[in-house]
Amino acid sequence: MTPSMKSSATKIVALIALIGLALVPVIGSRAMVQDLFMVLTMLVLALNWNMLAGFAGLVSVGQQAFVGIGAYGMFAAVILWGLDPLIGIVVGGIVAMALSIPVAFFAFRLNGAYFAIGTWVASETVRLLVAQWKALGGGTGTSLPKGTTKDMFGVDVIKDLIDGSSSAAADALTYWLALALAAATLLAGYMFLRSRMGLGLQAIRDNAEAAKSVGVDPTRLKALVFVLCAFGTGICGALLFIQITRVTPDAAFSVVDWTAFVIFITVIGGIGTLPGPIVGVIVFYALQRTLADYGTVYLIVLGLIGISVMLFARKGLWGMFSARTGIDLLSLRHPAPRRP
Amino acid sequence: MSLLKLDNVSKSFGMLKVTDSVSFEVAKGEALGIIGPNGAGKSTLFNLITGNIAPDEGAVYLDGVDMTRKPAMSRVQAGVGRSFQIPQPFTHLSVFENLLVAANFGGGHHGHAADDFCMDILDQTGLAGVADATSGSLSLLQRKRLELARAMATSPKVILLDEIAGGLTEGECVSLIQTIKSIHASGTSIIWIEHVLHALTSVVERLMVLNFGKMLMIGDPAEVMDSPQVKEIYLGIEV
Numbered sequence: 001m002t003p004s005m006k007s008s009a010t011k012i013v014a015l016i017a018l019i020g021l022a023l024v025p026v027i028g029s030r031a032m033v034q035d036l037f038m039v040l041t042m043l044v045l046a047l048n049w050n051m052l053a054g055f056a057g058l059v060s061v062g063q064q065a066f067v068g069i070g071a072y073g074m075f076a077a078v079i080l081w082g083l084d085p086l087i088g089i090v091v092g093g094i095v096a097m098a099l100s101i102p103v104a105f106f107a108f109r110l111n112g113a114y115f116a117i118g119t120w121v122a123s124e125t126v127r128l129l130v131a132q133w134k135a136l137g138g139g140t141g142t143s144l145p146k147g148t149t150k151d152m153f154g155v156d157v158i159k160d161l162i163d164g165s166s167s168a169a170a171d172a173l174t175y176w177l178a179l180a181l182a183a184a185t186l187l188a189g190y191m192f193l194r195s196r197m198g199l200g201l202q203a204i205r206d207n208a209e210a211a212k213s214v215g216v217d218p219t220r221l222k223a224l225v226f227v228l229c230a231f232g233t234g235i236c237g238a239l240l241f242i243q244i245t246r247v248t249p250d251a252a253f254s255v256v257d258w259t260a261f262v263i264f265i266t267v268i269g270g271i272g273t274l275p276g277p278i279v280g281v282i283v284f285y286a287l288q289r290t291l292a293d294y295g296t297v298y299l300i301v302l303g304l305i306g307i308s309v310m311l312f313a314r315k316g317l318w319g320m321f322s323a324r325t326g327i328d329l330l331s332l333r334h335p336a337p338r339r340p
Numbered sequence: 341m342s343l344l345k346l347d348n349v350s351k352s353f354g355m356l357k358v359t360d361s362v363s364f365e366v367a368k369g370e371a372l373g374i375i376g377p378n379g380a381g382k383s384t385l386f387n388l389i390t391g392n393i394a395p396d397e398g399a400v401y402l403d404g405v406d407m408t409r410k411p412a413m414s415r416v417q418a419g420v421g422r423s424f425q426i427p428q429p430f431t432h433l434s435v436f437e438n439l440l441v442a443a444n445f446g447g448g449h450h451g452h453a454a455d456d457f458c459m460d461i462l463d464q465t466g467l468a469g470v471a472d473a474t475s476g477s478l479s480l481l482q483r484k485r486l487e488l489a490r491a492m493a494t495s496p497k498v499i500l501l502d503e504i505a506g507g508l509t510e511g512e513c514v515s516l517i518q519t520i521k522s523i524h525a526s527g528t529s530i531i532w533i534e535h536v537l538h539a540l541t542s543v544v545e546r547l548m549v550l551n552f553g554k555m556l557m558i559g560d561p562a563e564v565m566d567s568p569q570v571k572e573i574y575l576g577i578e579v
């Protein structure tokens with residue numbers, strides 16, 4: 001296959017997958033819609049974390065700060081300002097982006113493991129502050145007012161479309177938003193990495209000193225990625241908690257749910273590769289389905305698999321597959337122009 | 341006004357004074373050679389000019405602008421391009437992409453113009469055949485050529501070349517000299533650290549000798565090479 005055939009084949013497969021997923025609320029069960037909603041939102045978080053850790057070398061374990069503040073931003077928009085939750089999603093993204101600036105200011109002074117710890121400390125600080133926010137329930141949290149999600153913009157139309165209840169329609173709406181967000185995040189990530197900034201980022205990843213010596217400013221590029229990923233993560237947090245409808249500081253700023261699982265997904269799928277998080281989230285979901293009844297054993301198995309992949313297949317399942325077969329989907333390479 | 345000026349630049353690593361009150365100027369379009377024994381502080385001098393290392397004392401000017409506190413990336417954008425003595429390619433990027441980064445960020449070239457600009461340099465440096473190869477897979481000689489090519493891609497006003505001729509065959513050396521002469525002919529200033537003296541002296545207009553971090557001498561290459569001091573220190577010949 002020529003590269004252009006391969007790329008059209010990729011596009012066709014992606015389009016079929018997208019259409020298939022888009023049809024789920026129409027033809028699938030509600031449980032399936034809810035399950036896949038979680039899968040898609042985890043994918044969004046993983047794509048963002050992969051961009052940070054896999055491409056910008058920013059190993060953050062504080063991304064729950066942006067999930068949490070995104071969720072609280074959305075709740076504030078709905079409860080305090082009476083806005084539609086869908087507008088609340090945008091508010092959540094913007095608030096997360098605003099928060100990322102002081103976090104970056106603090107954490108970017110630190111390197112490696114200290115950066116990771118610094119982001120976690122920042123997140124804990126924000127969690128403690130939010131727990132003081134009485135208007136949104138303080139430490140015990142709060143719920144969206146009854147009927148909020150059923151009154152969301154678009155639910156009526158969807159209700160007729162899928163011929164179901166208002167809550168099923170609300171689920172379908174959040175599901176489609178998650179699908180759109182996942183697709184947009186993947187596309188934006190791909191386009192960013194293919195751009196000159198993405199090339200600069202890959203140069204920094206290979207050799208930071210040499211990158212500076214050809215004019216790349218590592219701090220500036222990394223800060224840009226950090227802020228953009230906070231925006232994506234915040235939007236995802238807001239969307240997640242529209243579906244969950246109830247928020248507490250502990251749930252919204254959970255390091256296990258929004259960062260540990262996300263790291264697992266990215267690492268087993270293939271950190272620093274674009275298809276990695278997609279593979280990872282599929283494996284994660286399959287494991288969750290098969291092991292969910294075993295309680296803590298489930299977490300132990302996840303941990304063991306994560307460690308084995310880190311030890312024996314450092315580029316993850318996708319990296320291993322790609323190295324064996326030579327298949328490079330969503331390639332970031334810039335081929336040299338052919339000249340006579 | 342000179343293009344590049346160093347004013348009493350000093351640098352120590354611990355107790356070791358590696359650069360000792362060095363002052364010199366390079367005019368626009370001039371080619372300066374630097375020689376000196378291993379460990380004399382030649383590469384460190386480059387790092388001080390490019391901003392990879394900060395000096396303890398003294399100042400570095402480009403086009404009359406004080407660059408001493410500017411980070412490496414601003415100096416590249418202002419026109420200081422460099423090669424590393426030990427090649428530092430972006431190993432996961434292709435040869436072409438290595439140049440593309442430099443052209444985009446250092447040289448201010450964008451889009452198709454950047455592509456063409458990089459391909460011209462690859463042609464000129466004999467790397468066009470491996471343009472799509474991962475730079476991590478190159479031989480040492482090819483990596484050295486890539487160092488030169490990548491420095492050229494930053495569109496420098498002054499290009500700093502650190503021992504790029506070592507280990508070349510006679511034929512390769514001739515083509516390298518040709519490439520450097522054509523850089524020179526295009527009006528770019530050159531500072532070239534080199535042990536391969538015949539290559540160096542066939543290009544440069546002035547020669548500097550560095551020993552124990554001190555600038556011993558600077559001037560006409562033939563006169564410098566003839567001086568008893570240089571023969572003794574640099575070539576280890578008792579006079």
Ligand SMILES: Nc1ncnc2c1ncn2[C@@H]1O[C@H](COP(=O)(O)OP(=O)(O)O)[C@@H](O)[C@H]1O
Pocket residue numbers: 353358376377378379380381382383384385
């Ligand atoms: N980053 C550094 N830290 C400590 N010592 C260094 C460093 N860089 C160079 N040196 C020392 O400085 C001296 C000069 O090195 P260098 O500038 O590379 O010399 P040259 O290029 O002339 O061979 C050597 O003794 C070297 O070991």
Ligand SMILES: [Mg+2]
Pocket residue numbers: 382383384425
């Ligand atoms: Mg040296």
